[in-house]
Amino acid sequence: MRVFIAGIDGYLGWPLAQHLTARGHETAGVDALLRRAWVAEMGSDSAVPVAPIDERLAAFREHFHTSLPFTPANLRDHDALGRALAAFAPDAVVHLAECPSAPYSMIDHRHAQFVQDNNVSGTLGLLFALRDHCPEAHLVKLGSMGEYGTPDMDIPEGFFEVEFRGRRDTLPFPRQAGSWYHWSKVFDSQNVAFACRLWGLRATDVMQGVVYGSWCPAGDPRLSSRLDFDEAFGTAVHRFCCQAVIGHPLSPYGSGTQRRGVLSLADALQCLTLALENPPEPGAYRVFNQLRDVRSVAELAELVRAAAHSLGIDARILPVANPRAEAEGHHYRPDSNELPRLGFRPSAPIEEELRRLIRDLLPHADRIAAHADRLPPTVRWRPAPPVGPPRPPHPTGKGRHHDQDTAAGPADGGRGSGRPARTA
């Protein structure tokens, strides 16, 4: 197949291009290199060094003996995207090109607007470009398990049968996102489904769990994928592993009883390949829940602690106040049957993947330590209470000033303004 990857320079995109090429597919891609800039804006850097894009492309050519057509463009540049798609004539398009960070979207109004604009407008532009240049191509769009939120019932794959006032229908399962970023994914899902109904496009909307793991092929660091650990772009497992490597306590947020779907990078690549190699019919919009395990944040911290211990690293766990507004104790049982039906067989168990990840990170301990101040959360979901002298009590006792709900605030003594403490 000819697979066009939007977001090819990212954490998933760069390994996916290599994985698909190794399986005999042809790949091309587009990326505006925004992820590099966002992490720099957070005052951080990838733990695993990321080669400049030209060096990445040269390494790809040397290793796979074929070139990777790359377009340095923004998905919102409709003409550039159209030209790239028309030139490559893909059988499938994998859409990874979004800002993937909930905390980044919660920094302030500007960041919320940017994330929604980038993601929703970019996806809309891609849908029109598909319609105009390659309407037969199968779109594999990365959504997130976070779109569903944490309803007090099992989570089906996209749709459920519902009976209301004596009539039955199969409808999209309600989405209850918990960040401006996750809402952008919800809007995308609606737009992708609509484009399939309207124009007969075909799409797989992948509700992906949190992905963990490194991609560091032996012998050529230019082929490695990035691995971030700052509060905005480092996911919990990546932050915990980096904390273990530099001797910092692992810091789950709040009680750590929040449960999430997780899968390794190797499993994510396998699942995306299965989706690509088994396209739906024209006009079909299908939803896959892509995860392997459901774990609580506290369990993940414990698994990282144990993996570090098995490598001779003494790590301890020290929870911090939860900066997010999210349910901590909740039901969580998502279905995930579609990918196993297509042949998904999980690879290494999580314990083994975590050991490999920590081993890959150990040579980069100095890089992590250099940005260790970017690990603790400063972005809060609800604004901090106003700072100033306490107001005098109201004479009638009515309208008395109450502190806002600070239960969700981080343990930073109220310093957090919701902005990253350092920006580039």
Ligand SMILES: NC(=O)c1ccc[n+]([C@@H]2O[C@H](COP(=O)([O-])OP(=O)(O)OC[C@H]3O[C@@H](n4cnc5c(N)ncnc54)[C@H](O)[C@@H]3O)[C@@H](O)[C@H]2O)c1
């Ligand atoms: N990594 C995870 O754990 C995870 C979990 C669930 C869903 N997802 C989704 O998977 C996708 C890929 O995630 P990732 O971790 O590889 O993220 P990433 O940030 O590493 O990769 C996204 C890439 O897209 C590029 N990009 C973003 N907006 C663009 C635009 N408007 N035009 C051109 N390029 C643009 C970025 O520069 C980056 O290289 C995202 O849609 C994300 O929401 C990721």
